[in-house]
Amino acid sequence: MRTAEGLSSEQAAQLLKQAGPNQLPAEKPVPQWRKLWGEMTHFFALMLWCAAGLAFIADMPQLAVAIIVVVIVNGVFAHIQQERAQHAAARLRGLLPADVVVRRDGKVRKVHASELVVGDVVLLAAGDRVPADTVLLSAAAFAVDESMLTGESAPVPKIAGDPAWGGTFLVNGYGEASVSATGTGTKLAGIAALTSGAVPPPTPLSQELRRIVRVTAGMALGIAAVFFLASLLVGFQWRDSFLFSIGVAVALVPEGLLPTVTLSLAMGAQRMAGRSGLVRNLEAVETLGSTTFICTDKTGTLTQNRMNAVEVFTVAGPVQVTGQGYAPDGGVQGSGVEGAAKVALAARTASQGRAEFHDGQWRAQGDPMEAAMDVLARRLTGTEAGAAPWRRLPFDPVRRRESALLGADLFCKGAPETVLPVCEAVPGPVKEQVEVMAARGLRVIAVARRQLAGAPEAWQSTPALELETGMELLGLIGLQDPPRPDVADVIRTARQAGLRIAMITGDHPATAAAIARQIGLTGSPELVLEGADLPEDDQILGALLDRDGVVVSRVSPEQKLRVAKALQARGHVVAMTGDGVNDGPALREADIGVAMGLSGTDVAREAADLVLLDDHFGTIVAAIEQGRATYANIHRFLTYHLTDNVAELTPFVIWALSGGRFPLALGVLQILALDIGTDLLPALALGAEPPGRRILARPPERRHLMDRQLIIRVFCILGPVEAAMEMAVFSAVLAGGGWSRGQVPEAGLLMAASGAAFTAVVLGQLANAFACRSATVPPWKLGWGTNRLLVWAVLAELAILAVCLYIPYLATLLGQAPPPPAGFLLALLAAPAVLLADWIHKSARRRLRRSRT
Ligand code: ADP
Ligand code: MG
Numbered sequence: 001m002r003t004a005e006g007l008s009s010e011q012a013a014q015l016l017k018q019a020g021p022n023q024l025p026a027e028k029p030v031p032q033w034r035k036l037w038g039e040m041t042h043f044f045a046l047m048l049w050c051a052a053g054l055a056f057i058a059d060m061p062q063l064a065v066a067i068i069v070v071v072i073v074n075g076v077f078a079h080i081q082q083e084r085a086q087h088a089a090a091r092l093r094g095l096l097p098a099d100v101v102v103r104r105d106g107k108v109r110k111v112h113a114s115e116l117v118v119g120d121v122v123l124l125a126a127g128d129r130v131p132a133d134t135v136l137l138s139a140a141a142f143a144v145d146e147s148m149l150t151g152e153s154a155p156v157p158k159i160a161g162d163p164a165w166g167g168t169f170l171v172n173g174y175g176e177a178s179v180s181a182t183g184t185g186t187k188l189a190g191i192a193a194l195t196s197g198a199v200p201p202p203t204p205l206s207q208e209l210r211r212i213v214r215v216t217a218g219m220a221l222g223i224a225a226v227f228f229l230a231s232l233l234v235g236f237q238w239r240d241s242f243l244f245s246i247g248v249a250v251a252l253v254p255e256g257l258l259p260t261v262t263l264s265l266a267m268g269a270q271r272m273a274g275r276s277g278l279v280r281n282l283e284a285v286e287t288l289g290s291t292t293f294i295c296t297d298k299t300g301t302l303t304q305n306r307m308n309a310v311e312v313f314t315v316a317g318p319v320q321v322t323g324q325g326y327a328p329d330g331g332v333q334g335s336g337v338e339g340a341a342k343v344a345l346a347a348r349t350a351s352q353g354r355a356e357f358h359d360g361q362w363r364a365q366g367d368p369m370e371a372a373m374d375v376l377a378r379r380l381t382g383t384e385a386g387a388a389p390w391r392r393l394p395f396d397p398v399r400r401r402e403s404a405l406l407g408a409d410l411f412c413k414g415a416p417e418t419v420l421p422v423c424e425a426v427p428g429p430v431k432e433q434v435e436v437m438a439a440r441g442l443r444v445i446a447v448a449r450r451q452l453a454g455a456p457e458a459w460q461s462t463p464a465l466e467l468e469t470g471m472e473l474l475g476l477i478g479l480q481d482p483p484r485p486d487v488a489d490v491i492r493t494a495r496q497a498g499l500r501i502a503m504i505t506g507d508h509p510a511t512a513a514a515i516a517r518q519i520g521l522t523g524s525p526e527l528v529l530e531g532a533d534l535p536e537d538d539q540i541l542g543a544l545l546d547r548d549g550v551v552v553s554r555v556s557p558e559q560k561l562r563v564a565k566a567l568q569a570r571g572h573v574v575a576m577t578g579d580g581v582n583d584g585p586a587l588r589e590a591d592i593g594v595a596m597g598l599s600g601t602d603v604a605r606e607a608a609d610l611v612l613l614d615d616h617f618g619t620i621v622a623a624i625e626q627g628r629a630t631y632a633n634i635h636r637f638l639t640y641h642l643t644d645n646v647a648e649l650t651p652f653v654i655w656a657l658s659g660g661r662f663p664l665a666l667g668v669l670q671i672l673a674l675d676i677g678t679d680l681l682p683a684l685a686l687g688a689e690p691p692g693r694r695i696l697a698r699p700p701e702r703r704h705l706m707d708r709q710l711i712i713r714v715f716c717i718l719g720p721v722e723a724a725m726e727m728a729v730f731s732a733v734l735a736g737g738g739w740s741r742g743q744v745p746e747a748g749l750l751m752a753a754s755g756a757a758f759t760a761v762v763l764g765q766l767a768n769a770f771a772c773r774s775a776t777v778p779p780w781k782l783g784w785g786t787n788r789l790l791v792w793a794v795l796a797e798l799a800i801l802a803v804c805l806y807i808p809y810l811a812t813l814l815g816q817a818p819p820p821p822a823g824f825l826l827a828l829l830a831a832p833a834v835l836l837a838d839w840i841h842k843s844a845r846r847r848l849r850r851s852r853t
Contacts, residue, residue: 005103005106005121006102006104006106006120006121007104007120011119012104012117012120015119016115019117019183020184021114021183022113022114022116022182022183024184024189035082035083036075036076036079039074039075039078039082045071045074047217047253048067048070048250049068049071051067052064052068054242055067055246058238058243059239060239062669062813063243063246066668066669066813070672070675073676074676077676077680078258079259081263082262082263084263085259085266085282088266088267088269088270089269089282091270091273092269092270092273092279093280095273096280096597096611097605097611097613098112098113099111099113100112100116100122100128101124102116102123103120103123104120108123113131116131116132117179117182118179118181118182119178120132120178120179121137121176121178122134122176122177122178123174124164124170124175124176125170125174126170126171126172126174126394126581126601127169127171127580127600127603128169128601128603129167129606130164130166130167130170131179132166132179132180132181132182132183133179133181133182133185133186133187133188134163134165134180135161135162135163135164135178135180136158136159136163136176136177138160139159139160139162139173139175140174140175140391140394141173141394142159142164142170142172142174143155143156143157143171143172144156144158144165144168144169144171145168145169145170145171145603146168149168149187149188149191155172160175165187165188166181166182166187167188169602169603169606170581171603172396173394174392174394209257209258209261210258212706213257213258216252217253220248220250220253221249223248224245224246224248224249225245227245227248227656228241228244228245231656234659234660236660240660243668244655244656244664247652247668250671252645257638257641260637260683260684260687261634262282263684263687264630264637265282265285265286266282268285268627268629268630268633269282271626271629272623272627275619275623276597276613276619276622277613277619277626278611278613279609279610279623280609280610280611284609284627286627286631286634287573287591287592287609288592288624288626288627289627289631289632290573290631290700291499291575291591291592291624291627291700292498292499292572292573292574292700293499293500293501293572293574294494294499294501294502294574294575294620294621295501295502295563295574295576295577296501296502296594296617297504297579299505299507300598300599300615301577301596301612301615301616301617301620302484302487302503302515302519302521303481303482303483304482304483305368305481305599305615306481306482307364307368307369307443307480308323308372308375308479308481309321309344309372309373309376309479309480310322310442310478310479310480311437311477312343312376312380312475312476312478313475313476313477314339314343314474314475314476315336315429315475316339317334317335319332319333319334319335319337319340319380320333320334321333321340321376321380323375326355326363326371327355327375328355328362328375328378328379329379330375332379339474339475340380340475341377341380341381342474343474343475343476344373344376344377344477345377345383346449347373347376347377347411347447347477348373348374348376348377348385349386349404349406349411350389350402350403350411350412350413350447351367351370351402351404352366352367352370352392353365353367353368353369353370353371353373353374354366354371354385355374368599369443369479372479373477376477388406389404389406389411390405390406391405391460392404393405393464393467396581397506397556397557397580397582398556399418400417400506401414401418401419402414403464403468405452407456408452408453409449409450409452410449410467410468411447411448412447412450412468412471413477414445414446415446415507415508415554416431416446416476416508417508419448419473420434420446422448422470422471423446423472423473424470424471424472424473427473430473433476434446434476437476437478438508438509438510438514439510439513440478441480441511441515441518442478442480442511443478443479443507443511444508444511445476445477446473447475447476447477448471448472448474449471450467450468450470481515483515483519484617484618487618488519490618491520491617492520493621493696494624494696496697497621497624497698497699497700498698498699498700499700501548501549502545502549502550502551502552502563503515503552504555504560504563504576504577505551505555506553506554507553507554508553508554509529509553509554512528512551512553513526513528516549516551521551522549523547523548523550524549527544527547528550529544529550529551529552530554531552531554531555531556534559538562538566538569539566539569541566542566542567542569542570545563545567546572557578557580557583557585557586560583560586561586561589563576564576564589564590568590573591573700574591575591575592575594575610575620575624576589576593576594577594577596577612578593578595578604578607578608579595579599579600579604580603580604583595584603584604584606584607587607587609588607592610593607593610594611594612594620595608595611595612596611596612597611597612597614598613610623621696624696625691625695625696626691628691628695628700629689629690629692629695632692632695632775633686633687633689634687635710636686636689636773636775637683637686637687637772638706639713639714639718639772640679640765640768640772642710642714643713643714643718643719643765643768644674644722644765646714646718646719646723647719647726647761647764648666648671648674648675650665650723650726650727651664651666651727652664654727663744663750663753665727665754665757666726666754666758666761667754667814669813673800673804674758677800678762678765678797678801678804679765681792681793681797682765682766682769682793682794682797684789684793685769685787685790685792685793685794686769686772686773686790688787688789690786690787692774709775713841717837717838717841718837718838721834722760722764722768722830724833725760725764725833726760726764726830728826729753729756729757729759729760729819729823729827729830730760731753732756732826733749733752733819733822733823733826734749734750734753736820736823737752737753737820748817751812751817752816752818752819754816755817755823756820756823756827757827758804758814759801759805759819759824759827759830762797762798763801763828763831764830765797766794766797766831767831767833767834767835767838768834768838769794769797770794771834771838773787773790775842776842776846777842778835778838778842779835804816806818
């Protein structure tokens with residue numbers, strides 16, 4: 001195999017300074033004003049623009065100007081929120097791992113992909129993303145997925161001398177390549193520049209949100225139109241009818257909703273990242289919240305992925321090997337140590353991973369299992385790795401074994417089921433021993449050898465399946481991979497949260513079952529399946545797997561895909577982990593594809609929605625917790641916002657129903673002040689509510705945002721109470737001022753009454769904000785300190801209220817005046833009234849739930 005020496009660190013540093021980092025040019029940013037313009041010309045904004053235009057035509061310039069101010073303030077606000085969300089998303093992308101293996105200073109080292117320079121020699125293995133444009137120096141069974149360049153997804157085979165383009169994925173084989181162009185010089189950069197204008201397709205959440213928003217807006221317009229016609233028929237002035245209709249439409253349109261949701265998702269994503277879970281698109285935050293089924297692999301997620309070869313079995317008997325971690329010293333015990341040493345050397349030759357001493361510690365370099373083979377060989381023979389093989393037949397999940405050719409010998413190691421059948425004579429005790437070792441939770445690897453006849457050159461390009469036959473079995477190696485210490489606790493938590501967990505692993509059924517038992521994953525009755533035995537029929541498969549604690553062993557990537565589909569067909573929201581080259585389809589099919597940040601392949605990470613920066617199973621559960629919390633927050637501020645709408649709409653309805661005889665309690669401008677003034681900050685603060693303590697103590701729910709609970713709370717409980725207080729306060733002040741039914745109230749009195757009604761709504765909303773913090777307990781049972789933002793938001797809300805009432809110019813513009821003291825006191829009662837209604841509702845629900853169970 002021809003390899004180049006690579007650059008020295010100094011050369012590389014120099015070149016890096018000249019050429020700049022190996023990064024794609026940052027996407028040409030859409031100019032700020034364009035984005036801002038977009039915020040002011042979307043569907044709602046256009047509706048409001050129309051309203052403003054009509055107001056002008058109807059000779060109501062003040063109203064028109066006010067509406068325009070609303071559109072602008074709203075647009076600016078939405079823009080700021082979107083920017084913050086995008087910044088958060090960009091920061092998260094920067095956390096994605098991007099290490100490359102290169103030869104520098106004659107040594108194999110890991111560097112960040114952005115540090116690559118022309119002339120670097122990179123080592124590529126299946127699953128890697130080619131980090132820059134390169135020319136292959138050597139290639140074995142090398143095939144790349146170039147679909148990101150050509151759109152053609154069939155793997156393209158490559159040989160030494162061929163180019164391998166940056167951004168493509170190595171899906172098979174391995175090789176070394178010399179970097180020919182980096183960063184902006186790459187072919188991908190050219191294409192990216194061409195396509196950067198492409199808009200990504202809408203995601204399910206944004207579709208759902210848009211639907212909600214469209215429906216509400218449609219409703220608003222519909223109601224407005226109906227009332228417009230009705231009021232004309234009743235004999236209203238054209239102008240009054242029109243004013244009324246605009247009020248209704250503006251009151252009902254949820255202007256600030258979309259950006260608030262986006263920001264809330266971004267904050268959720270950021271919190272997940274703080275707990276090592278990286279989502280690759282914001283909507284995944286919401287999907288995580290509704291996850292019901294986790295399919296996890298074993299190695300590295302549930303276990304530590306710190307392999308230690310503790311036993312070697314040969315026909316002479318078992319040999320026990322002791323030692324700490326990847327340190328080469330250790331003890332040996334048993335008969336047939338010589339045979340065991342041969343097994344270890346063969347296994348090491350067939351491995352690429354090594355144990356290395358750096359930073360004061362022995363560590364695994366490369367695959368931990370292969371590093372363990374190196375350690376085993378050192379412990380048994382005291383030797384360091386010898387000559388490098390001249391050809392490798394790398395591991396793939398279908399063959400489940402790996403071989404290397406050294407001189408005229410082929411050394412092979414892999415899963416016993418796939419190695420034993422290609423060996424010539426397998427003594428009976430060996431097969432038994434596989435089961436015995438696996439039942440102890442050991443990963444069992446069979447090691448075999450074949451002496452090739454004739455010159456090695458004759459075997460240069462023979463396919464793996466032809467080479468790996470007629471072998472001589474040397475022995476078995478048992479590797480220990482202890483479970484992560486806290487994984488049993490995490491599984492218990494996940495159970496409480498109503499999540500079902502299945503272990504989907506490539507390992508031996510007995511090994512998998514033993515680990516599953518150790519960590520308390522096994523369900524009762526125990527169900528351990530093998531990939532090959534899965535039922536053909538998808539419906540039967542779904543029914544079989546739809547329970548907790550199933551272990552599926554020896555699965556192929558295709559079977560993983562089937563598992564994901566079968567569970568989804570049963571209504572589950574499935575999170576599926578994967579690390580291999582071929583896991584892409586299963587990861588994409590699952591609702592949440594989960595990839596490993598430390599050990600997985602780039603291919604898997606590219607297909608995933610969630611990347612575990614620490615490879616830990618617990619991170620999936622933590623992400624689900626945060627997802628639920630974020631969903632709950634969106635639900636919270638939706639409840640809050642819609643309650644306000646009820647209070648805003650009621651005065652118009654009463655006005656219209658009374659045929660204009662009962663005066664209008666709130667004007668259009670007051671409604672706008674509520675929507676974009678007092679209401680905005682508390683809604684944002686509700687979106688930042690930290691996860692409740694019991695959020696993982698409840699079963700998952702897959703709900704629409706506008707579910708029954710929300711509708712009941714808003715339209716039957718909180719909304720009516722708030723509206724009733726508003727109208728009561730309004731009538732009381734009017735009555736106190738000497739107004740009686742049927743009269744037209746004197747202007748000053750009407751403004752004071754309207755100010756009282758406005759105050760009542762603001763105070764009701766203040767209480768509502770606290771009431772919305774929890775769906776189950778009254779607000780006084782929650783700590784104040786847990787959402788400081790809300791306290792500030794509420795103070796701001798009160799300040800805005802004061803400004804709207806006591807700055808004469810503004811108050812007059814809004815059509816209100818400070819209420820008389822009695823009216824003010826009455827308005828204060830709106831807050832306790834809302835809290836009381838909330839408390840009664842929550843207690844009743846609790847009692848109902850208790851009587852049900
Ligand atoms: P897991 O789900 O535990 O990560 P994998 O799909 O990675 O399982 O591996 C499946 C089986 O393939 C292992 O149990 C082992 O027998 C075999 N195997 C895995 N990696 C290698 C390797 N590098 N060399 C040889 N055999 C391997
Ligand atoms: Mg694995």
